[in-house]
Amino acid sequence: xxxxxxxxxxxxxxxxxxxxxxxxxxxxxLARGGWIAVRDICHGLSGLAGVFGFAPIGxxxxxxxDAVDDGAGPEIVRELAAVLLALMKDADQGR
Amino acid sequence: MTRxxxxxxxxxxxxxxxxxxxLDPGFEVRTCSSGPEAIAEAAGWRPDLILLDVMxxxxxxxxxxxxxxxxxxxxxxPVVFITARTHAREVAAFFELGARGVIAKPFDPMRLAxxxxxxxx
Numbered sequence: 001x002x003x004x005x006x007x008x009x010x011x012x013x014x015x016x017x018x019x020x021x022x023x024x025x026x027x028x029x030l031a032r033g034g035w036i037a038v039r040d041i042c043h044g045l046s047g048l049a050g051v052f053g054f055a056p057i058g059x060x061x062x063x064x065x066d067a068v069d070d071g072a073g074p075e076i077v078r079e080l081a082a083v084l085l086a087l088m089k090d091a092d093q094g095r
Numbered sequence: 096m097t098r099x100x101x102x103x104x105x106x107x108x109x110x111x112x113x114x115x116x117x118l119d120p121g122f123e124v125r126t127c128s129s130g131p132e133a134i135a136e137a138a139g140w141r142p143d144l145i146l147l148d149v150m151x152x153x154x155x156x157x158x159x160x161x162x163x164x165x166x167x168x169x170x171x172x173p174v175v176f177i178t179a180r181t182h183a184r185e186v187a188a189f190f191e192l193g194a195r196g197v198i199a200k201p202f203d204p205m206r207l208a209x210x211x212x213x214x215x216x
Binding site: 004007008011014015018043044046047048049050051055058062 | 103105107108110111114118148150179200201202204
């Protein structure tokens with residue numbers, strides 16, 4: 001393993017830990033209607049998840065981000081977020 | 096050394112981008128987390144290329160780009176936008192602004208240095 005590979009592996013592990021924490025925050029913000037907070041977390045995830053090999057999570061996060069930006073109703077945002085949260089949970093359990 | 100300034104509000108992606116670009120030993124990378132910081136860094140360090148995230152809080156990428164274009168010799172620094180929004184119409188708009196290019200987000204860490212090299216011609 002090269003230094004770069006080792007650094008990427010460490011950053012990927014840190015990202016998975018971050019996702020576990022953000023999963024809790026997203027769920028809480030969804031429950032209280034904190035759409036902008038959900039959107040901002042999803043924006044970060046959408047740009048980063050694919051870099052670490054979690055492309056489906058990035059795509060799901062972008063779908064939530066776009067839904068909030070487009071003014072979609074709460075049920076649509078919650079439905080899309082449920083997909084995202086399930087993928088994030090799988091990633092956490094896959095460690 | 097070729098100087099690359101990478102601008103993104105997301106700390107983790109700045110870290111990955113810096114590591115990735117510096118896989119090419121000909122590149123020296125500095126990073127900034129906001130538009131105002133990037134403008135100040137560009138004025139002092141004079142990078143050869145700026146990689147600029149489009150969606151940032153406060154001052155977004157296109158606004159940073161416009162500010163750079165207003166400021167004398169910084170106007171000549173080539174700028175490549177980094178964005179998840181790569182529909183043809185959006186990419187065309189970046190080129191109309193005068194961008195050197197567009198890199199899709201998420202980027203491939205193993206290819207980023209090569210992409211940067213291509214934009215430097």
